[in-house]
Amino acid sequence: MGQLPRFIDSGYSRVMRSPALSPMLSRLGALLLLAVAGCVAPNFTIQPIQQNPQVFVGLSGYADHAEAATLRHEHPASWTEPDLRAVLGRLLLQERGGLMDPTKPPRPLFATDELARLLPGLRQAFQSARPSDWVVFVLTDAPATGSRTVTSGALALVDRKLHVILANDHEPLPSDAKGQQDLRANPFRPLRSPRGGLTFDPAHYVTSAGANWLGGASGSPASEVILDYRTFLDVAQRSAPNPPTPSAASSEIARLKEEVARLRDELARVIQRLNEQTEELARLKPRPRSP
Numbered sequence: 001m002g003q004l005p006r007f008i009d010s011g012y013s014r015v016m017r018s019p020a021l022s023p024m025l026s027r028l029g030a031l032l033l034l035a036v037a038g039c040v041a042p043n044f045t046i047q048p049i050q051q052n053p054q055v056f057v058g059l060s061g062y063a064d065h066a067e068a069a070t071l072r073h074e075h076p077a078s079w080t081e082p083d084l085r086a087v088l089g090r091l092l093l094q095e096r097g098g099l100m101d102p103t104k105p106p107r108p109l110f111a112t113d114e115l116a117r118l119l120p121g122l123r124q125a126f127q128s129a130r131p132s133d134w135v136v137f138v139l140t141d142a143p144a145t146g147s148r149t150v151t152s153g154a155l156a157l158v159d160r161k162l163h164v165i166l167a168n169d170h171e172p173l174p175s176d177a178k179g180q181q182d183l184r185a186n187p188f189r190p191l192r193s194p195r196g197g198l199t200f201d202p203a204h205y206v207t208s209a210g211a212n213w214l215g216g217a218s219g220s221p222a223s224e225v226i227l228d229y230r231t232f233l234d235v236a237q238r239s240a241p242n243p244p245t246p247s248a249a250s251s252e253i254a255r256l257k258e259e260v261a262r263l264r265d266e267l268a269r270v271i272q273r274l275n276e277q278t279e280e281l282a283r284l285k286p287r288p289r290s291p
Contacts, residue, residue, distance in 0.1 A: 042067065042216065046136075046185055049128060050121030056138040056184050057121030059129050060154065068132040074157040075129035081119055086236060087162065087229050088115060088122075093169055095196035106199055109169065114139055114151070122155070134165075136187040140173055148173040152187040153222065154214075162229040165212050166198050167191075167222040189215035190222055198225040205232045 043063035050057040062068040092106035110118070118137060125135040134154040141149050149170040156163045171191045174180050183189065200206050205228045211221035 044186055049125040054140050055117050055121060057125050058136050059125055059133040060136045061132045071132045073131045073133065075126065075131055075133055077126045077157050079123050079126055081123065083233055084119055084123060085115055090201045091164060092199045092201055093196050094199050138184050138187050150183065152183060154188060160230060161207060162227045163224060164198060165222050165224045167215055186215060188222055190220040193220050194223050197223045200225060200227055
């Protein structure tokens with residue numbers, strides 16, 4: 001989850017403990033500091049892991065060493081491609097409807113081809129990450145699709161749970177180079193107010209969900225979901241169907257091949273016995289007498 005910068009956090013504590021302020025003024029001061037916190041984005045470091053015009057995957061952490069030291073992510077970590085695909089492929093976005101628009105059904109966050117582009121970089125990033133790093137991604141669609149869009153966010157393993165942060169979901173990509181560079185420098189920053197929130201299928205593997213303020217954008221938090229991914233993978237593996245058994249036709253073909261081989265061996269033995277008997281008859285046959 002997002003944290004307040006240290007100078008704001010300490011200021012908030014002083015206001016709340018100050019005996020010189022009335023309770024009303026104390027609450028107003030706290031609200032003011034929290035409002036400022038919503039507009040202040042922490043400074044992040046960024047280390048690219050995979051980057052091309054469509055995919056950026058990297059490691060991001062607090063530039064402030066004291067803030068970075070407060071993080072205890074369970075990194076580095078190893079993921080198999082099937083496990084990471086199974087988890088990310090179940091992420092859904094639940095869009096909010098308007099007053100006259102009923103809530104839309106949740107839809108997958110990533111398309112199949114998007115996952116295929118993301119997975120190699122994400123696996124490599126998790127293997128290289130430190131406990132103070134988030135694994136971040138910025139995914140843009142191919143130019144052939146027309147108007148380019150961007151999806152960005154971050155992943156982290158904390159207390160045996162997977163934290164997934166979604167800042168942008170297929171939002172129009174900034175047309176200027178600086179806007180695109182800023183997005184890669186801070187993938188936590190939403191470009192506009194979110195249209196909905198992250199969820200997962202099945203939903204009972206979600207241990208917590210809500211807003212995340214790491215991007216620091218005023219009034220536009222990212223969406224975060226925390227998943228009990230280990231239990232999900234354990235159950236998925238136990239319930240996976242057994243490997244398919246050979247079909248009846250395949251079994252019959254194999255049986256016939258064995259029968260043919262057995263008959264060949266039997267025929268070879270019969271021929272050998274006939275040859276032996278022929279030789280024996282030739283030996284026993286009386287030879288003609290000489291005149």
